[in-house]
Amino acid sequence: MKRNPEVRTLEQFKAAHYGQPGTPKRDKLEAGFEAFKLGALLHEARLKKGLTQEQLAERCGTSKTYISKIENNVKEVRLSTLQRIVEVGLGGQLNLSVSL
DSSP: OOOOTTOOOHHHHHHHHHOSTTSHHHHHHHHHHHHHHHHHHHHHHHHHTTOOHHHHHHHHTSOHHHHHHHHTTSSOOOHHHHHHIIIIISSOOOOOOOOO
């Protein structure tokens, strides 16, 4: 099977359109992805627990609107609030790591 020369890997696409890692445009893209990923992870965990946004909000003492904004990457979340959502609201454990 012949490979289409116009088909690129994700890394090739990002390099062509956003530059190499470490450039301002690329760094902005990667930072946005991390925020998006956090919202997607919370959304997935909430659905796995069978909770609505309103139920999760009630459990952890926030509003449905706030949960929605986090899940949809409209609002950044404070670490302490994220921990409360995960631990109190979802009954889980928040794990963070730093890579250098």
